[in-house]
Amino acid sequence: MRLFCGLLKGKDAQGPAELNTVPNFPGVSPRRLFRSILHLAPGEALNRLCSVAIVVFLGHLYGVVVLGVYALAATISQYLQTIIDFGLRHVGARLVAQRPQSANEIVRRVQRRRLTMAGAVLPFILVYIFSVRLPAGMKVFLFVFSLSSTLYAASLDWVAWGKGQLRLVGFARAVVPLSILVFLLLGRGNSGQVLWWAVAGNVVGYLLQATVSWSWWTKQKPREAAAEELKAISDSMAWRRTSIMGVAWLGNLAFNSIDMLMLGVMSNPQQVGLYSAAYRVLNQVLVTYYLLGQSLYPELSRQSSAQRSRMLRAKVLLVLLGAGGMIAAVVSALRRPVLAILFGNQFLVASPLLLLLAWAIPLDFLTSHLSNAYIAWGMEKKILLCTIVAAATNIILNLIWIPAYGATATAVNTLISYVILLIALAIVGRSAAELVPETQPQPEMVV
Numbered sequence: 001m002r003l004f005c006g007l008l009k010g011k012d013a014q015g016p017a018e019l020n021t022v023p024n025f026p027g028v029s030p031r032r033l034f035r036s037i038l039h040l041a042p043g044e045a046l047n048r049l050c051s052v053a054i055v056v057f058l059g060h061l062y063g064v065v066v067l068g069v070y071a072l073a074a075t076i077s078q079y080l081q082t083i084i085d086f087g088l089r090h091v092g093a094r095l096v097a098q099r100p101q102s103a104n105e106i107v108r109r110v111q112r113r114r115l116t117m118a119g120a121v122l123p124f125i126l127v128y129i130f131s132v133r134l135p136a137g138m139k140v141f142l143f144v145f146s147l148s149s150t151l152y153a154a155s156l157d158w159v160a161w162g163k164g165q166l167r168l169v170g171f172a173r174a175v176v177p178l179s180i181l182v183f184l185l186l187g188r189g190n191s192g193q194v195l196w197w198a199v200a201g202n203v204v205g206y207l208l209q210a211t212v213s214w215s216w217w218t219k220q221k222p223r224e225a226a227a228e229e230l231k232a233i234s235d236s237m238a239w240r241r242t243s244i245m246g247v248a249w250l251g252n253l254a255f256n257s258i259d260m261l262m263l264g265v266m267s268n269p270q271q272v273g274l275y276s277a278a279y280r281v282l283n284q285v286l287v288t289y290y291l292l293g294q295s296l297y298p299e300l301s302r303q304s305s306a307q308r309s310r311m312l313r314a315k316v317l318l319v320l321l322g323a324g325g326m327i328a329a330v331v332s333a334l335r336r337p338v339l340a341i342l343f344g345n346q347f348l349v350a351s352p353l354l355l356l357l358a359w360a361i362p363l364d365f366l367t368s369h370l371s372n373a374y375i376a377w378g379m380e381k382k383i384l385l386c387t388i389v390a391a392a393t394n395i396i397l398n399l400i401w402i403p404a405y406g407a408t409a410t411a412v413n414t415l416i417s418y419v420i421l422l423i424a425l426a427i428v429g430r431s432a433a434e435l436v437p438e439t440q441p442q443p444e445m446v447v
Contacts, residue, residue, distance in 0.1 A: 036166050043170015048284050050177035052342065054198075055280050057184055059273075059343035062194060067343070068273030069138050070198060071280075075260045076125060076142065077149040077202075082253045083121045084114050084150065087245025088237075089158040090375050095236055096162030102229040107159055107217070109237055118153035122146070132264040141195045148199055151206035156213035168216055172209050179205030244380040251387030252371065255394055255417060259410035262395070266402045275407035277343050278353035281335075285327055286364055300376035308377055312370070312429060320369055324362025331358040356411035363418035370425040382428040390421035 058067045092110040096103050129142045157172035183201030187194055235241075260279070263272045300311070331338070335354040339347045374383050394417040401409035 036164065039166035040170045043167065043172070043174040046174035047170075047177055050174065050181045052280065052284055054177060054181050054184065055277070056342050057181070057188075058194070059277065059347060061188070064273035064346060065269040066194065066273075068269040068271075068276060069134065069141070070195065071276035072132065072260060072264050072269075072272055073142050073145040073195075073198075075257050076128070076146050078257060079250075079253060079261075080118075080121060080125065080146060080149045081152050082250050083246075084117045084153045085158070085246070085249070086113075086117055087242040087247075087249060087380070088114055089161075090249070091236060091242050091245055093158050093162035094376065094378075095233065096159055097164075099229060099233070100163065102233055103159065103163070103220075105230065105233055106237075107156065109233065110158070111153075111156075113237075113242075114153045118150040122150065128261070128265075133268060134264075138195075141199070145195075145199050145202060148203045148206065151203065151210065154210035154214075155206070156217050157209065159217060160213065165216070168213065172213060175208050175212075176202065176205030179208065241380070244384050245375070248375075248380055248384035248387050251384065251391045254391040255387055255421060258391065258395055259398060259414060262398045262402060263407060263410060266398075267406050271406045274347065274350040275353060275410055277339060277347045278350045278357055278407075278411070281331065281338060281342070281354055282357045282360065285331060285361055286368075300373055308373070311373055317366060317369070320365040321362050324365035328358045328361040331361070350407075353407055353411045356408075356415060360414055360418050363415070363422060367418060367421050367425060370422075370429065374425070374429075379428075386421060386424035386428060389424050390417050393417050393420045 055067060055071070058070055088110045092106060095106045099106070125146045126143060129139050129146070132139065132142070134142070155172060157169055160166075160168035160172070180198050180201035183197045183204070184194065187197030187200075190197075260272060260276065263275060300308075332355050335351045335358070336348060339350055339354060343350075371383060371386075394413055397413040397416060398410060401413065
């Protein structure tokens, strides 16, 4: 237990400069953090509410198969976003936070590469869609939905994130699911075409996201970067550096959602739908840490080595573990009524899946905290190693057990993979040079 709860030894005493900081998050102003969370929370809450409403609507009115197909489309869209960004979202936001005077040049370079990635990824998505066990008409829907999701490449929400404009980030998070929900409601009388209304909502949502973010950016009147800044920007955005972040974040996404894609190929839409219902409940719960993590990222990017070390004290990790454990206990106890109310009685067979997945919540709180901090501190290579190990474990276990046990195997494998990821994060944190205060000896792992 102490391996997970005391990743690094660190002094609990705070100097005078830290008196006005959040107790468990050194170097972070409590007022600024609280304000950031308040700015992000409305958009994130609306995003979650609309996402839940979509799956509730599809589950109650159209059943397990339609919900499974939509969940598969939404998962493919997540992968598209990650590949379009390929590390640029985090690297770009970090650069904007650290070099605001060069934001115009950063935006130009990041957006050029994002648009290139959007075009390059589509053939691979097409290959996957041909592999899933679905009728031809549903495969066409998956591809068109995926194609419309590439409009994400035009958005500048990552710039707003780097500049701490979290209201705009919240809007960008909410506008797409809100648009999809509105179009689904408009088309509810036409049961045979309901998924195509989702495509229309997806297109409109991403166009609104891009339009609003560009409108905000043009009002900033950004200036050109000084000549001495160009080399630093080029070095930070070199492929050898951003690709590490991109592969790391893709590995993280694979760790979290490869189950859904593998079920689509190795099982059937019913299993995808049941697992999606259970996992959707889990995702809505995890918003409690997402808000904190997103709000902290620009602040973490500016921390000193001493502040970084104190972010990983046992006190911080124990609070996260305890909070996640209490939430998991509540979700476990209420799993059957939650599934029945949200999706209908036909989804009650997913209650064992939700019982298993609920106990990933405390593990996710810890791994998300460590991953978010490591990325903000420029530890992309270490995150890459950890996510590859965890994602590979998940994929191998799924290949072995999904054919025999379907969605139940994916839930068990998710828990095992979380444990592997947490251990890996603890190990790399032990020797990370980025976490060693300049005036103190290197911290040791608590075992």
